[in-house]
Amino acid sequence: MSAENSSATNTIALVTGGSRGLGRNTALHIARAGGDVVITFRSRADEAQAVVAEIESLGRKAVALQLDTAVAAGFADFTARLRQALRATWQRDSFDHLVNNAGHGEHAAFADTTEAQFDGLVNVHLKGVFFLTQALLPLITDGGRIVNLSSGLTRMSWPGYAAYAAMKGAVEVLSRYLAKELGTRGIAVNTVAPGAIETDFGGGVVRDNPEINQRVAGITALGRAGVPDDIGPMIASLLAPANRWVNAQRIEVSGGQGL
Template sequence: MSGTALANPPTHKTTISLVTGASRGLGRNTALSIARAGGDVIVTFHSNADEAQAVVTEIAALGRKAIALQLDTGAATTFAGFSERLRAALESTWQRGSIDHLVNNAGHGDCATFTDTTEAQFDRLVNVHFKGVFFLTQTLLPLIADGGRIVNLSTGLTRLSLPGYAAYAAAKGAVEVLTRYLAKELGARGIAVNTVAPGAIETDFGGGAVRDNPALNQQLAQATALGRVGVPDDIGPMVASLLAPSNRWVTAQRIEVSGGQAL
């Protein structure tokens, strides 16, 4: 099979995207953006099944199929079992054995200065943001169709430094390096792998600091070229666009979506 053929996107009509941590925030927005673009979605959630089901209902109202599956992205020992549940769900819902897209979005914020960061905080951040991404992608790789896409979520904090996020940003930096290696190693299967790095966004991330602290919101807006902080609608559609056939030649890239923060 030629390299050109492998670089083409899947030929089946409907794509299926798995978005981790899609019950709220950027993951929810990404899942809905994919559905609006005509794709079906598998929503994963950690603990809030009701919120995840609400996203599934919203996607169904858009005329697309969706299901919700529980997943703890910080517990790599559960990934094999999740893979089996995913395989069964694909067969029963879509009569297929593969997904087209994996969006590694799930995550959490844990703010502490370098000197105050505990080993428990560090382990949780690394387990969710790096180890989880590494081994979940590895586990699901047999279920990702040739010509598919992987998008890993990072952060603008890998480019600029904000005290309190050393461990979080370091884990995300590892994901950015991993993205380039995955793009290289999976290129033979035509799988494109990219990183999306949001800037400051109004969500409940980090306790909702950017959204709920007017002084911080204004400070960040003043440091952004477009004059405001971001909202989920600035991120989800951009991630969805990376999954579109028109972006088949983009791989191994770190794409910052920050409105021009701290230029």
């Protein structure tokens, strides 16, 4: 079955890192639009199950599966567990939409960035996205969608984020290549690049530090820092049938930050 010809009510989206922050918000907005969701979590099963319960309260189906996106050696096992979950919950062997959201930040000046910090970012934001998507390709329906998360920091330069932004820049390039190579299957691939958002990302610095929050607001055309509800609906909208012709794009969602 092609995702292009299916209604929103019978699509399944996989959102990595869906137990909190932007991933949680995205999963909920997909459900509100009529889609079912598989979320992954790294360690907080309780948070993940709370999201599953909230999605189910919206009348949609949801499953939470453990996954550490930094460990590529575990992707084959995850793919097998996902296949089992799809069969048990939906009587399907495939899903429609992949949102590569899971990630973490490292704040360190270029001169002070350690190899361990760099490798940690590579493993999650680049290697993890590359090889998890590769592992899941046989399960993604023809005509499906992939959304990769980038950052406004690939356009704006804030000292302390050289390594993180470099990984996200690589993801943007990877997304264009995926769009080209997967086009024969009708799979659209896009990148969403949020600006600074009030979440627990980076230790919650934008949300919890008034000085940083005001600095962000001061360089944003709409005069405030972003919140999760600014991002989840955008990602969910890219999965909707009406946006089937959007492909190979970097879409920044920042309220006009750093213009």
